Amino acid sequence: MEIKKIGVIGTGNIGACQATLIVGNGIACSVIAHSEAGAERCRETVRRNFETFIEHGLATERNRDAAMELLTISHSYDALAGADLVFEAAAEDLNVKHAIYAAIEAVVDADTPIASTTSSIPVDGLCAGMQHPERMLVAHPFQPVHIQPLVELVGGSCTAQSALERTYELLIALDRKVVRLKKSVPGFVVNRLAQAMFRESLYMIEQGVADAADIDLAVRYAVGMRYASIGLLEYFDDVGFDLEKAIAQTVYPDLCAVDSVQQIVQDGIAAGNTGRRAGLGLYDWSKKDDADYLRRKTAPFLNDIHWKLPE
Template identity: 55%
Template sequence: MERIAVYGAGTIGSCQATLIIGNGLPCTVIGHSERGLERCRKSIEQNWDDLIAEGLATEGNKQAAMALVTITNDPAALQEHTFVFEAVAEGTEEKRAVYETIEQNAAPNVVIASCTSSIDAEILAGLVSHPERLLIAHPFQPVHMLPLVEVVRHEKTAEDTVTRTLALLETLHRQVVVLNRSVPGFLVNRFAQALFRESIYLIEQGVTTAADIDRAVKYAVGMRYASIGLLEYFDAVGYELESAIAKNVYPDLCGTRELQQLVLDGLATGKTGQAAGQGLYDWSQKDADDFRRRKQSPYFAGVKEWAMPDVK
């Protein structure tokens, strides 16, 4: 069994740790500040409290899981760890320094799995001494609940590295897609950007509102593709009909390669989304706890598959 660590004590790192200890596996989290470590511990505890509130876990599960996590600023705690999820800031110099620290302190055969959402795997491979043992394992938020992980190889990724990564992710009950090479956005973020671009375009053109776009996605697109695949649906409709639709729609789709004016205006005025209190929505009119629950609710059933620890 791999000895697992998470390098990075932010949102992704704390949720990754929640998933690992939630399956009864010890986990070491490496941070870089006392404040960050405290925030990480509170985030993990909040994740458990949310599960308890939904009847998906007990206080005994939480206590047993929290006993499995070590949260520290000391990289020496990586000794003998064989698998490290890297979840630090999206900068090559930050990651280079972290990779050097991991390789200096962890087991000689350590696999480094970067949680990056935007940096090319080939670039990351150039930051390590042993590129054959590095790949991308990109999760989605909330990381401990949303089951998909995108595993991205590069030219020098060893087959054993992929095999070990898939074995661990399957232990954690993940659904995995494997990309043989990097493309910007990988799969999911690439699809998302296409939807975001078209949505902003339709709002700018006065066609509809953010609320109605969300309603269309939630009650048609989202529901449909939660049960059948996108390309299963394409085949079910058939090439003839899809070709006729494409001929009508393709010429009118947004094709901009630049940031759209609505976004630029938001950046200029500080109305940048939920954290700012205003974006496409007025977040002062939304219940933060309700939103957090709705973000997690599609994935509650998957938690029942966890091999949760419990107090003895």
Template identity: 55%
Template sequence: MQEKIGIYGTGTIGSGQATLTIGNGCETVVIGHSKGGQERCRRAVARNWDDLIAAGLATEAAKTAALERMTITDDPAALAGCTFVFEAVSEDLAVKRQVYQTIRTHGGGDVIIASCTSSLGAEELGDLCGDPEHFLVAHPFQPVHLQPLVEVVPCGATTEDTMARAKALLERLGRQVVTLKKSVPGFLVNRFAQALFRESLDLLEKDVATPADIDRAVKYAVGMRYASIGLLEYFDAVGFELERAIAENVYPTLCNTDKIQKIVSDGIRDGRTGQKAGEGLYRWDEDSLADFRGRLQEPFLKSVENWTARK
């Protein structure tokens, strides 16, 4: 079926999701409560298109046509007839419950709610929505309009038809869909990321290496290796015997803390909280932020090559 798409939320995820859907020819309604949030979303979507135009992957005509497919409003009645709504609001259960009630009130009768949550479980959220048969998690990754992976996670009541409709829409949007059999905290990718973050912060605290050298090791070994082959494919390539020997040597020395590490607590205390603060593990200024933004997007630009022709 042809889904009519809504997006509830005008933040980074919502604006990226809107860029993706209108870029693939879909009429899209975006709901945002504040005028400031709506305007930031409008600017973010336009900037995403400007980046694509600068990379030679879209045209001004395609941008104009795409923006005409997007309606941004604070009126939830605009969700009338929407059959698929991406929820991209704050990770607050009370807020999400209210949003789900609003979507159910104004959306189509069998509207699917797809939460973009990165930290809350599908079961927990499904219990809030009033119609868990038509609920699932569809967790994207930033930049949402460029990075193709989406983790789809059902709750216990999610129907096969709901899963099939979600997969069909996401594939139409050019996404690579990973389906979890059940919900676990962090799903797949964030669990991998937290394991790497924890070990990296531990190495920093033990003065084993600098942030730049840790990042260099990841970019030019881990990142390049697993860009073309799978993690578990590589495990099989190395072989169980050698991997067992490595594990016997390394496992006892790995960081296994279940507490937030001092380097993070101290940074929060001192206001060194990352890019937005101008300093975290690195120092950030306008030039380094622009360089980071370019490098963040570059590997994924090919995923939108076909947008040039969409008008």
């Protein structure tokens, strides 16, 4: 499909990395910035992302320069005119988002989809008061947005199937892997799976079963490696319902079933030990190699870049 232009609202990390993905696939991108500082920060983030690609042999300086030429950062919503899709990556505040949607609707075509990157607000809350609520949907990415390929595509009772299909096609053109939810639920798919694992992992620490490092070892070299290649439910089918039933009958009764934030988290917050940024959480980050952690955090995704880089 021909894509002429994609709009992005927001100049934070999600917005800037979304813009990187768009121009990195040879598509014009108009970013709406609400301050000069935000505009400059966005431009610098996009350029820095391409510098990282160049360092890893994934792009050339020519690719970078051609991509930067496709990036427009404006303070006027008029720059969105003619966009095939608009991503909204603004603050998680409904009043802010509703004001943004009104400004977008004033300049784009009536059938142009508007995709929020929210991870928490249902579509039916987003589309309230819109002129064309049928265009509203969620396309929830994962950080780093430009290199982590998965996007969760979620509609609401207001969303037209045509908007979902059009957005799906645009995301595929951007080299995304798209999970299409049949209905909206809190946390969508990925965060529900993650929260189930977080809850059980914290429970095992609290119960003295294993420490954080050993649980992470189990995830990195068993859970993560296995399900990265064949998928969780493919493995379930492979093992078989009968054997999984026998395992579940033994394990399910002993699993964590709390429905509130666990004490280990509450205690950490009270003490100011909130994780990596604080220097202490489940790990003592003063004893960890932060550069190595950041390298490991992005390395798998850099091996799976298949962009249509501009020349």
